[in-house]
Amino acid sequence: MPELPEVETVRRGLLPAMEGRLIERAEVNRPDLRWPLPENMAKRLTGTRVLALRRRSKYILADLSSGEILLIHLGMSGRMLVSGITLGDFFHDHAAPEKHDHVVLHLEGGARVTFNDARRFGAMDLLPTATAEQHPLLAEIGPEPLGNAFNEAYLAAKLQNRNTPIKSALLDQHLVAGLGNIYVCETLYRARIAPDTRAGAIPDAGRLVPIIREVLAEAIEAGGSSLKDYRRTDGELGYFQKAFAVYGREGQPCQTPGCTSTIARMVQSGRSSFYCPTCQR
């Protein structure tokens, strides 16, 4: 499942193709993804301009001149692929249409943006701009981990009286937006905190904030983590998975200098937590 760094990488890849550009034509090739696509979607997109392309949590939001916002969620296997313009050093030609190309946007300037999703857990919706913040998917989300509202005082106060394990607390999207299993495991390793530690028992819990930001910033820099289906907008892989210290490394040696332990795995709320039993207490 793409987490914040993967979605941010996709957003940055879409910027040169979409931001400020007119959508000259839209193809909508099926009535639904995870949920039904909006009615008359192709017509509502055609002739509108993308004023800005933002990210909120794991959603990409395109502010349209029509007074609507196009919400894009990659789900499990969704890809947004850009062709027809130069990305980085390379010109990406239009590929032949593929079986799971569900929505295709033809943009002013020659770019084509294709939403491809083999498993269809992704979603797209059109929301009135004026009330977008109240949309069920957006209304309850906590602060952005890279934004100013997520600071040491905020996190310390939120964790103070929590009896849940720190792993579950950081995965709670009401507390902070966009963090998932991978980046929480890596954060707790760097903070030397065991994933089952009671959140309220962590001294100076605000110190997690700069660690979370550091992990996310490094992951964005690496183009995200490609574990299964995730691709950047040029079709290439992200490579932060090569930098994982604990995630998916059960039984392999801990990378902390001087530590002779191997990485362990425990299951919390049905999900695997990877950690070093010696370094993380």
Ligand SMILES: [Zn+2]
């Ligand atoms: Zn260790």
